Amino acid sequence: MPMVNIAGKEVEVDEEGYLVDLSQWNEDIAKYMAVEEKVDLTESHWEVVNFLREYYAEYQIAPAVRVLTKAIGKKLGPEKGNNKYLYELFPYGPAKQACKIAGLPKPTGCI
Amino acid sequence: MSDMDEMDDGSGVVKKFMFLNRKAPHGTVYALEGLEVVLITAAFDQDVSMVFTDDGVFQLMKGIDTKGIEVKDFSKTYRALEGYDIEKLYVDQASMDARGLTEDDLIVDVTVLSVDEMANLMAEQDVVISF
Numbered sequence: 001m002p003m004v005n006i007a008g009k010e011v012e013v014d015e016e017g018y019l020v021d022l023s024q025w026n027e028d029i030a031k032y033m034a035v036e037e038k039v040d041l042t043e044s045h046w047e048v049v050n051f052l053r054e055y056y057a058e059y060q061i062a063p064a065v066r067v068l069t070k071a072i073g074k075k076l077g078p079e080k081g082n083n084k085y086l087y088e089l090f091p092y093g094p095a096k097q098a099c100k101i102a103g104l105p106k107p108t109g110c111i
Numbered sequence: 112m113s114d115m116d117e118m119d120d121g122s123g124v125v126k127k128f129m130f131l132n133r134k135a136p137h138g139t140v141y142a143l144e145g146l147e148v149v150l151i152t153a154a155f156d157q158d159v160s161m162v163f164t165d166d167g168v169f170q171l172m173k174g175i176d177t178k179g180i181e182v183k184d185f186s187k188t189y190r191a192l193e194g195y196d197i198e199k200l201y202v203d204q205a206s207m208d209a210r211g212l213t214e215d216d217l218i219v220d221v222t223v224l225s226v227d228e229m230a231n232l233m234a235e236q237d238v239v240i241s242f
Binding site: 063 | 185191194195
């Protein structure tokens with residue numbers, strides 16, 4: 001699988017650019033992935049990315065977008081737990097793009 | 112009505128799906144693959160139940176540690192099922208008894224069923240898929 005050099009460290013990514021070993025994740029990797037995804041990281045983006053990392057630590061999966069939306073609503077409030085908000089932050093799919101930036105695998109069932 | 116007719120106007124059809132888990136969590140891919148199929152099925156808004164029987168009851172055990180066999184421990188993922196609106200989890204009483212397990216040993220809330228109750232539940236299903 002391809003190797004990329006991120007901030008002086010060699011990391012392995014899969015053919016779609018997702019991090020292979022999520023224990024390697026750090027903020028530099030998140031920033032690199034965000035550039036790849038053409039996402040300009042703000043506090044609001046980080047909130048979702050950090051939420052995903054917590055979700056993964058608890059359940060060992062990346063959630064489907066419907067589940068992510070619901071869980072964000074529960075934790076951060078309905079003004080954030082909706083498709084409009086999340087798609088504005090991550091136009092090509094919150095689950096897909098945010099997971100990549102968070103160093104998680106692609107969500108199960110995400111094509 | 113044939114199956115084809117149902118599929119033609121089938122956007123709102125909800126079927127009863129049962130996923131039957133019979134194997135220990137590790138050593139084969141059945142448990143993990145079965146779990147992934149269930150998570151994908153959840154996206155289609157079907158009536159899903161999961162049953163754990165035989166060595167399948169071990170999939171739900173608390174405190175699984177897979178470090179020694181160097182595979183991912185996905186037992187925590189069963190706790191995510193609720194968020195996917197999959198809340199019908201059943202275990203077979205006889206399988207639990209034979210392995211010295213009680214509900215307190217399991218990582219999620221389940222309904223324990225006798226053989227007869229399980230047979231009735233299976234008879235109600237439209238689709239039963241075994242892993």
